[in-house]
Amino acid sequence: MKKIGMGFICGAIFFTGISASASNLTAETKDYQLFIDDKEQVLRDKPISIQGRIDLPVREVAEAVGYEVAFENGTIQLRSNRNDEKKEGTTSSGRNVKLEKIPITQKLKDVEVTVHAIRLTASTTDFEVTVKNNTDDENITVDLLSTRVEANNNVAGKPSETVGIAPVNPDFGTVTIKPKKEIHGWVSTKGLVEKNIGNIAFRLTLRGNSEKRTFTFHIDCKDMKFRTL
Incomplete structure (x- = not known):
């Protein structure tokens, strides 16, 4: 089983997309493991491989690194939990x-x-x-x-x-x-x-x-x- 490693995500999270007009493309799910800072994150929705590129589920990955996700007026909004950043102590993602x-x-x-x-x-x-x-x-x-x-x-x-x-x-x-x-x-x-x-x-x-x-x-x-x- 292959592994996908992510050392850190800073500021925003970017995921590539496929044009709606693209043709002759084959998408298949993959049993890849996702590791964030060397810790495995179990995904409910499996990664998808399209022409050699791996697409990840936005919401699950964003929440795993401390972002809230919302769909508003046709846009995907990712927001960090700034309240956590103001508190004392340490979490695995480095926020206080x-x-x-x-x-x-x-x-x-x-x-x-x-x-x-x-x-x-x-x-x-x-x-x-x-x-x-x-x-x-x-x-x-x-x-x-x-x-x-x-x-x-x-x-x-x-x-x-x-x-x-x-x-x-x-x-x-x-x-x-x-x-x-x-x-x-x-x-x-x-x-x-x-x-x-x-x-x-x-x-x-x-x-x-x-x-x-x-x-x-x-x-x-x-x-x-x-x-x-």
């Missing part, structure tokens, strides 16, 4: 952030997410969350395939570890949160090898009627009492 103790609540465009607790098991890392849909007319679902957890970033003596969603998620797998409603449950990601955790970055993406909202929680796990089964 502040580690916080749970419970942590974040709000974005009339949707509110709270992380209440973290549970460690032999096979999963589970997050107890509440999602409140305060919109007037949007149905909200959890985009589980975009969920990512990074543990022990820049913790001395411990390698950082990144995992994606666990195979089983009964609380949020098929749930739609109606306007002015909320749901409480557990989001399960794959288990972490290291159980002595100094910090966790938990990314949760929600889908609305026309856009996605991505919440990233930078959690201080020092002296935390993790839940167990």
